[in-house]
Amino acid sequence: MQSCTAVKHLVPNGVAVSVRRLFRFAVLGPGALAADAFFDDIPIVLTASRMAQSPVDAPVAVTIIDREMITASGFTEIHDLMRLVPGFMVADWADGSPSVANHGLGDAYDRRIKVMIDGRTVNSPLWGNTNWQDLPLRVDDLERVEVVRGPNGAAYGVNAFQAVINLITRSPSTESGARVISRLGEDGFYDHGFRANGSADAAIDWRLSGSHRRAVNFRNYVDDGGEVNPRETITRSVLNLSATAQLSTRDELGLMLGISDGTSDRGIPGDLEEPLREDKSRSNFLHLTWRRSFAVDSELTVQYYHQDERMRAAWVNTRYPPLVIPLDMNSDVRRDDLEVQYSTTLSPTWRFMVGAGVRREAARAASMFNTRGTLSGTSSQLFGSVVWSPVEHLKVDLGGTLEDHHYSGPLFSPRFALNYALTPESALRLSAGVSYRTPSLVESNAEQVVRIGSQIKQLFLRAGDDMQPERVRHIEIGYAAMFRELGLGLDVRAFHKHYTDYIDDQRCFYPRQPWERPLPSGERFCPPAPSGYAPFEYDLRDGRGPRSFLFQNAGTFNMTGAEFSVDWHRPGWGRIVLSQAVIDINAGKDVPDPDFDTSAPTSITSLLLMKDLPGRWRASMGYYRHAVMNWLNDGDRVPEQGRFDLRLARSFGEPGSGNEVAVVAQSVGGRYADFHEGRYRHEPRLFASLNLSW
Structure with missing residues (x-):
């Protein structure tokens, strides 16, 4: 093997x-x-330990969303694909990017999940989250998605805290010719794209792809109290290029670059605090790789990538008439990363990988950092993994990453795993380790202000002093098997995770006068305000006075759960992919958020059914359900609910050409509560698609 x-x-x-x-x-x-x-x-799979291996041999649980599942799901947005992963939740909201969470702990910024495209990190340096709608690629560009369903700091260092998602694009060498994809639906929805590829006998394999799309995700929802809530309509254009050149029998050079540009129409008509606005976003990336193969299972890879993101979001606050206060919500962020990795097989019983990397992150956001200019930091890491087979059927996997982070200093994330092969295609797995998440640039430096001239009139988010990185100690036992004669794949695991130094934002208050009485129990005063702080008179008279939200370490908790996935395929009939997860969070007394225990639903179900029909027709159905839960911070309670998606398609032309017409209905049951039951109702979608190649 x-x-x-x-x-x-x-x-x-x-x-x-x-x-x-x-x-x-x-x-x-x-x-x-x-x-x-x-x-x-x-x-x-390539993502579990940075070395190619079967999921049966992987030291952690991995889910693969392959091209067939991507197509059958009918999803047009990449974040929606995570609904197919056991234990994952997806939510969208009208004031920001969609959020993805694994086993709870989800809020408006999914900064506890590491997201990569072909091995390069795409989490934003500003918040640490993923701006899913601004990724410079589309579902049509994906070959597969690999998801590590748990902490994996041993392979990727800090911030691979809850899970790792690797979006793997189609290789230029696997396609030829050109293709157009067009989707048109109700309510002004459209999504048009193309892919053009070089000839098979050219010296350089290349692919150029692009798309332009528009979608109404949220309308202004009027709740039971008559309050109008925000809307969102997005428009995005994406263009990317991928090219590889085989320089010699051993050397390969790769280039990828891309851009995403668009607007988001958000806000509430006539509202003073959330007025109508148009947020403009742009993201770019450049990714270079050089790969040299020395011998069987011996390879050196060097990669460099650059990414930058720009947001232009100018608000106008009219809450304090007759004042009209301009709010500068603009931001510019960038990341540069250089990494080298070497892997080899020393003998039939020994295999190892070692690597090093250096990363620089920078962000400029005048309102978020109180006009302190550009904030930046440089981090470096050493990582490695050794796989040893002391006896037949047993593999011992030792891995770890030592990282010197620009905020938290040295951190070591180890992993120990045992895989015992029951058959050549089934194994038991025991895995344990420690992973960390360091504060993002916002969490560690926030001083979000509203200014009038030289005066600071409001202080919102603030960074606490001496925050420690979040830490999770994790252990799992699992079983993975492929029963070829039955066309069946099975993945079962149980896990326990112990979290310490969880970072959250908590409300704090400023004394209106130095001699005021202490705050009631459970409340706290904010740290001293920066010079020039002169709150509005309205805020001084309101309740307990001016307030901020302070980032700080907020407690410890335990998480226990189990999950399974079944993938059954029968040629000529179709395929069924079913997953189920059960999760329990037990928060300590030092966790102040009362919604924390219910941030993970007690159960999550995902079902994708694909059925082959006569005459080259194929039908698929997706069902995604979760129990009642609470999204944290900007989110709130979401009731128990299930979402049905349907897709009917017919292929035509030469077999294997990919030519197809289809009709897709997303959320057949209509609008559904998303992220916050009282504020947001996500819109259903009905559209037709045409996929044509030549």
Whole structure:
């Protein structure tokens, strides 16, 4: 099996091919691949430990969302694909980017999940979250998604805290010709895209793709009390280029670059605090890789990437008539990262990987950092992994990352895992480790102000002093198997996680006069305000006076749960992918948020059914349900609910061409509560699509 992964460099960008398919390709040539579907059953994953391996051998639980699932789901937004992963929740809200959470702890900024595109991190340096709608690629560009369903700091360092998502794009070498994709639906929805590829015999394999889309996600929702809540309509344009050049039999050079540009129409008509506005966003990236293969299972990779994000969001606050206060919500952020990695197999029983990287992050946000200019920090890390097979059927995996973070200093994230093979295609797994999340630039430096001239009239978010990084100690036991004769894949695990130094924002108050009495029990005074602080008279008269929200370490808690996924496939009939997760959070007395225990629903269900029909028709249905839960901070209670999606498609033209017409209905039951039951109702969507190649 070891020689199977030696040829993975033949497939750039980590295209989803099975280990045995790679072996057949290397030994018998490409003609053998189409002749034997027997070799379609064992995929490889690249994200679990940074080394190519079967999910059965991985030291952590991994879910693969393959191209068939991506198409059958009917999803047009990448974040929605996470609904297919056991234990994951997805929510959108009208005032910001969608949020993705694993096993709870979700709020407006999903900064506890590391998200990558082809191995490069795309989390924003400002908040640490992922701006899903601004990613410079589309679902049509994806070959597969690999999701590590738990902490993985041993492989990726700080901020791989709750999960790791790796979006793996299609390799230019796997396609030829051109393709157009067009989606049109009700309420002005459209999503038009194209892909153009170089010729198969060219010296450089390349692909250029682009798209332009518009969608109404939220209308102004009027709640039971007559209050009008925000709306959101997004428009985005995306363009990206991917190219690879085989410089020699050993050397390969890769280039990827992309841009996303668009607007978000948000706000409430006539509202003083959330007026109508148009937020403008742009994100760019450049990703360079050089890969050298020395021998079987011996490879050196060097990669550099740059990303920058720009947000232009000018508000006007008219809460204090007759004053009209301009609010500068603009931000500019960037990240530069250089990384080198070497992996090899020393013998049939020893395999190892080692690497190092350096990363610089910077952000400028005048209102968020009180006009302190550009804030930046440089971090470095060493990482490695050793896999040892002391006896037949047993693998011992030791991994870890030592990181010197610009805020938190040195942190070491270790992992210890045992995999015992019951059969060649099934194994028991025991894994334990420690992972960290460091404060984002906002959490560690926030001093969000509203100014009139030289005076600070309001203080919102503020950074606490001497915050410690969040830490999680995690242990899991799992079972993964592939029953080829049944067409069945199974993944079961139970886990326990202990969290300390959880970071949250808590309300604090400023004394209106120095001689005022202490605050009631459970409340706290804010740290001294910066010079020039002169609150509005309105705020001085309001209740307990001016207030801020202070980031600080807010307690410890435990999380226990279990999950399973079943993937059954029968050629000519179709496929069923079912997952279920149960989660329990037990917060300590030092966690002040009363909604914390219910931030994870007690159960989460995902079902994707794909059915082959006569005449080249295919139908699919998605069902996604969660029990009642609470999104934290800007979010709130969301009731128990299920969402149904339906898709009916017919392929035409040459077999394998991908030509298809389809009709998709998302959220068949109508509008549904999302992120905050009292404020947001996500819109359903009905559209038709055409996929045409030549």
